[in-house]
Structure formats: structure tokens, C-alpha cells
Amino acid sequence: SESYTIKQPNVEPGGNSSGGTGSGGSAGGASNAPSTPASTVAPNNNQGFSILVEGKQQEGIASASSTKENGKTLLTVKVDTSKLTTQLAKTEDKPVIVIPVTSKEDNVSTILTGDAIKQLENKQATLEIRTPAANYTLPAAEVLIDQLAKQLGQQVKLADITFHVDILANDSDKSARINNEASKKGFTVVAPPVDFKVTASYDNKTIEVNKFGSYVVREIALPDSADLNKISTAVVMEDNGAIRHVPTYVTTHGGKHYAVVNSLTNSTYSLIWHPITFSDVESHWAKAAVDDMASRMVVNGVDAAHFNPDAAITRAEFAAIMVRALGLPDQTGSAPFNDVSSSDWYVGAVAQAQQYGIIQGYADDMFHPSQTITREEAVVILERAMRITGLENKVSTAAPDNANASPAFKDAQYIASWSNSSIIKGLQAGLITGRATGEFAPKASITRAEVAVIIQRLMTKSGLI
Numbered sequence: 001s002e003s004y005t006i007k008q009p010n011v012e013p014g015g016n017s018s019g020g021t022g023s024g025g026s027a028g029g030a031s032n033a034p035s036t037p038a039s040t041v042a043p044n045n046n047q048g049f050s051i052l053v054e055g056k057q058q059e060g061i062a063s064a065s066s067t068k069e070n071g072k073t074l075l076t077v078k079v080d081t082s083k084l085t086t087q088l089a090k091t092e093d094k095p096v097i098v099i100p101v102t103s104k105e106d107n108v109s110t111i112l113t114g115d116a117i118k119q120l121e122n123k124q125a126t127l128e129i130r131t132p133a134a135n136y137t138l139p140a141a142e143v144l145i146d147q148l149a150k151q152l153g154q155q156v157k158l159a160d161i162t163f164h165v166d167i168l169a170n171d172s173d174k175s176a177r178i179n180n181e182a183s184k185k186g187f188t189v190v191a192p193p194v195d196f197k198v199t200a201s202y203d204n205k206t207i208e209v210n211k212f213g214s215y216v217v218r219e220i221a222l223p224d225s226a227d228l229n230k231i232s233t234a235v236v237m238e239d240n241g242a243i244r245h246v247p248t249y250v251t252t253h254g255g256k257h258y259a260v261v262n263s264l265t266n267s268t269y270s271l272i273w274h275p276i277t278f279s280d281v282e283s284h285w286a287k288a289a290v291d292d293m294a295s296r297m298v299v300n301g302v303d304a305a306h307f308n309p310d311a312a313i314t315r316a317e318f319a320a321i322m323v324r325a326l327g328l329p330d331q332t333g334s335a336p337f338n339d340v341s342s343s344d345w346y347v348g349a350v351a352q353a354q355q356y357g358i359i360q361g362y363a364d365d366m367f368h369p370s371q372t373i374t375r376e377e378a379v380v381i382l383e384r385a386m387r388i389t390g391l392e393n394k395v396s397t398a399a400p401d402n403a404n405a406s407p408a409f410k411d412a413q414y415i416a417s418w419s420n421s422s423i424i425k426g427l428q429a430g431l432i433t434g435r436a437t438g439e440f441a442p443k444a445s446i447t448r449a450e451v452a453v454i455i456q457r458l459m460t461k462s463g464l465i
Contacts, residue, residue: 049077052098053087061087066105072170075105081116081159088123099129106170114161114200117145133169134194135219135258142212143198152202161202168195171268178237178270185243187274190231191259194220195268210266214390215247215464219258220271222250226257232274233296233465234261238329245297246327247464262464263327264388278307286449289456296465298324299452309449316340316369318378318451319359320349322385325455328352337367344369358384375450376419376442379432382454383422386429389462395428409440416442431457 049064050057061083066075077099088095097120099110108131120127120140129136143163149156174193182189196218198209220234234248246269247262259271276294278301281287290307293299299321302308313321323330330348334340340350346369353359358381361367386392408427409415415423419442426432431454434440459465 050100051079052096052100054091054095058087062099066103072106074107074109075101075103077101077108077110079110079112079116081113081119084112084116085119088119088125091123094124094126096126096128099127101129101131104132107166107168110165112163112165114145114149114158114163117143117163118158121145127165129165129167131167131169133221134167134196136165136167136196137217137219138165138198139214139216142214142216143200143209145200148200148207148209151207152200152205156202161200164197164199164201166195166197166199168197169193171195174237174268177241181237181241181243182272187232187243187272188230189270190226190273191220191222191271193237193268193270194218196266198266208266212264212266214388215262215264216266218261218263218269219251220261220269222257222259222271228257230273230275231259232272234259234269234271235297236265236267236269236327236329242330243297244327244329245324247325247459248296249465265327265329276301278305280306281309281449284309284449286453289453290449293325293452293456298455299448307448309452310447312372312445313448313451314369315359315367315371315373315377316344316346316350318373318381318446319353319369320346321451321455322358322381323349323352325459326356326385326388328356331355335367337361337365337369339366340369353381356388358388372445374443375440375446376416376423378446378451378454379426380419380422382431382458383425385458386425386431386462389458389464391429391458391462392425394461395425409434409438411439411441414442415440426454429461431461 048059049062050059051062052058053061060080062077062079064075064077066073068074084097101108108129110127110129117140121143123140125140127138127140129138145158145161145163149158149161152161169192171193174195178189178193200207200209222228222231228250231248231250234246235243236246237243248271249260251258251260261269263269274295274297275291277291278294281290284290286309290299290309294301294307299307302311329352331351332348333351334342335347335351336354337350340347350359350367350369354361359367383392386395423432423440423442456465
């Protein structure tokens with residue numbers, strides 16, 4: 001299908017092939033580990049467990065035990081802080097610490113102390129947990145362990161914090177829920193849900209780490225029978241039954257296929273097939289992007305059969321599309337704008353976009369949600385999203401922020417000074433182009449088709465889809 005690009009980069013298992021890094025912490029680097037994990041864990045208690053540090057097998061740093069409860073198996077891997085610290089002192093910065101599990105447990109829990117996480121953070125290390133069901137790549141800097149310690153208590157020592165990184169599969173209740181939503185909403189579940197969970201605990205108080213400053217990578221193993229051309233995206237099902245997209249592509253390594261999920265949050269992820277086409281874009285220049293973004297649940301049609309590609313789009317609609325594209329949930333509560341009500345359908349998206357710095361509103365504390373958004377306004381928001389996806393870091397810095405866009409467009413004199421640098425960065429990143437007339441048309445309304453195209457380019461060039 002032309003709507004689904006399958007990436008197959010040549011990377012080692014668990015390596016971050018997406019290239020998508022944000023501004024909030026270290027990126028998960030590719031591992032130099034061998035293709036086959038060095039340790040197979042049998043269901044015995046308190047046995048030695050080999051981990052990999054920069055691809056080299058290390059004994060004695062971790063132990064493992066397996067238990068069974070309510071018909072489900074749990075493998076618990078405990079990391080010895082002292083021994084880990086000693087090993088880290090021998091490594092260069094940015095090491096990758098791999099917890100390789102090859103036994104087919106339902107749930108895998110890796111336990112470290114808070115000071116072990118701090119040691120990993122100081123070394124700019126990445127913790128990588130590999131299981132038959134899924135792989136999880138977690139840069140230690142994303143945990144923000146010092147902030148967690150303050151939330152757990154002002155006098156809490158890092159050594160007294162218990163830190164869990166869990167990969168939970170085979171949850172029959174969650175499988176039933178997502179399958180029920182699939183039958184209601186017309187999509188097919190390709191792989192059962194996998195839950196990625198990070199928690200910090202002290203003295204009967206537990207805090208869940210469910211928000212990150214940059215994209216954190218997860219790989220979900222695909223069934224051998226899966227058709228790689230029939231995977232639209234990973235999704236999260238919220239407690240209220242709402243389904244949201246998370247940036248996803250498919251890759252292959254070690255002879256196995258994986259869906260690579262890049263997310264700014266922790267949650268339960270399922271893979272779905274959700275092909276969408278619209279009759280009014282069949283011969284439109286933006287058909288491939290519209291179909292792709294609709295199938296990923298990023299854009300919606302005006303009805304089941306029509307997209308209305310050449311219509312203008314409002315500021316509220318654009319904010320909602322950007323939030324969906326980034327894989328963010330709507331925020332609960334109200335938005336900090338006088339003209340956005342808590343009862344408006346877009347309040348959660350506008351509030352989330354404002355919190356992430358994607359939108360700012362006007363000086364009078366108004367957002368003007370129903371106003372159509374211009375091309376230059378859209379590109380300013382697009383450039384802010386580039387900072388979150390990490391694409392801005394990849395863009396050439398050859399042109400200074402005060403450079404003028406006049407060499408590119410005939411109507412550059414009409415481009416506002418506040419949008420000029422954003423347009424230059426959008427051009428450098430390959431996200432935007434001018435009109436066929438050689439003009440940028442900064443004050444013109446951006447169309448629904450143009451939005452689908454620039455959003456697809458943003459996610460693709462950021463390595464997220």
C-alpha cells in the first residue's frame with residue numbers, strides 16, 4: 001500500500017534507528033550488543049543473571065527470580081547498585097546497559113535503586129530491556145530521578161528509592177477491551193497490547209513516570225504471521241475508550257519483525273490495521289499523505305467518505321492535529337485562554353499544545369480557535385514541533401535566524417518578521433515549499449491537504465514513522 005512506508009534499517013536489536021530525539025534528555029543510542037542475547041533465564045529463584053554492558057557480557061551485576069501468580073509468570077531482575085557502579089567506572093560515557101531476557105515470561109520487571117539510576121544518568125547511559133514480547137530503550141536522563149526523590153519526600157535518599165521498569169504482556173482484560181473498541185471503530189488489532197511502565201517507590205508511596213522530555217523507544221515484536229503491509233500504527237487506548245495514535249514504523253533485525261514505537265509517554269500499546277481512503281482525494285496531489293495520516297488517526301474526514309482537501313483549517317483543528325501527530329493525549333482540565341471553554345471539543349488538545357510550547361496564543365490571552373490559520377502561522381507551530389521531535393537539531397545552521405527568505409519567494413516582503421526564521425527552518429528541513437507561482441503566500445489560509453502533507457513530512461523526516 002502506498003500509504004504505509006515500511007522502514008528496515010540495518011540496526012542491532014534494541015538500537016534506536018528512528019533518529020528521533022527531543023530536547024528533554026539524552027537519546028537512546030544504538031547498541032553494539034550481539035544479535036543473540038547472552039543469557040537465557042530459567043524459572044529458578046535468585047540465580048545469577050548476565051547483563052550486557054557495551055555489548056560485553058557481565059556476570060554478578062544482576063540476579064533473577066521467577067514467580068507465577070494467577071496463571072501468569074513474572075521474571076524479576078534485580079540490579080546490584082555497587083557492582084553496577086564499579087562497572088560503570090570502567091566505561092566511557094553514553095554506555096548501553098542491556099537486560100537480555102529470552103525466556104517467555106508474561107511480565108518482566110527490572111528493579112534498580114534510585115542511586116543506580118543516578119549513576120546511569122551521570123554516565124549519560126541508556127537502559128535497554130529486551131524480552132521476546134518487546135524491547136524498551138530508556139535513557140536514564142529521562143527519568144529525572146532527583147525530581148522524583150523530591151516528590152517522594154524532602155529527606156528521601158536515592159539509595160532508598162526502589163525503581164521498577166516493567167514490560168507487561170498477555171493481559172487478557174486489556175486485550176478484550178481493545179478488541180471490543182476495534183469492532184466498534186472499524187480497525188483490526190494486529191498484535192495484543194503490551195504495557196510499558198516505570199515507577200519509583202519509597203515508604204508505601206509510588207509515583208509513576210509517564211511523561212518524558214524526548215521520545216523514548218519501544219519495540220513490539222510482531223507475530224510471525226503478521227503482514228507487514230497491514231500495520232497502520234501503534235495506538236493507546238485511554239481509560240474512557242478513546243484511541244490515540246503513537247508514531248510507529250516497522251523494522252527487521254535478528255530475523256524478527258518489530259513495530260518501533262516512539263512515545264513521549266508511558267502506556268499500553270497495541271498495533272492496528274486501519275486503512276482509510278476518501279473519494280474526494282482519489283486524484284488529488286496529496287492523496288498519499290491524506291490516506292496515511294487518516295489511517296494513523298492523525299487527521300479526520302469531514303464525513304466517512306470525504307476529506308474536503310482544499311478547505312481552510314481552523315487554529316483549533318490545527319492544534320488538535322499536531323497533538324495527535326506527536327502521539328500526545330488530550331490534557332484534562334481547562335486551557336489558559338479566555339476564549340477556550342472547558343466544554344469545547346478541542347480544549348484538551350489546545351491545553352496540551354500550550355503546555356508543550358507548540359502554541360502561545362495572542363497577547364490578550366486569547367487563542368481565537370475558530371479563526372482559520374494562515375500558512376505562516378502554521379509554519380511557526382510546525383517549527384516548535386520540530387524542537388520536540390528533534391528535527392530542529394538536524395537542520396543546517398548555515399542560515400542565521402535573521403536571514404531573509406526573499407531568495408526563496410517572490411512575495412518575501414509580505415512574510416512577517418516573527419515567522420521568517422520558522423519558514424527558513426521549514427525550508428531547510430524539507431517540510432514546506434512555496435506555491436507553483438514562486439510565492440509563499442504567507443497570509444493565505446493553509447488547506448487541509450497541505451496540513452496532512454507537512455505533518456507527514458515532519459514525522460517522516462524526524463524518523464518517527
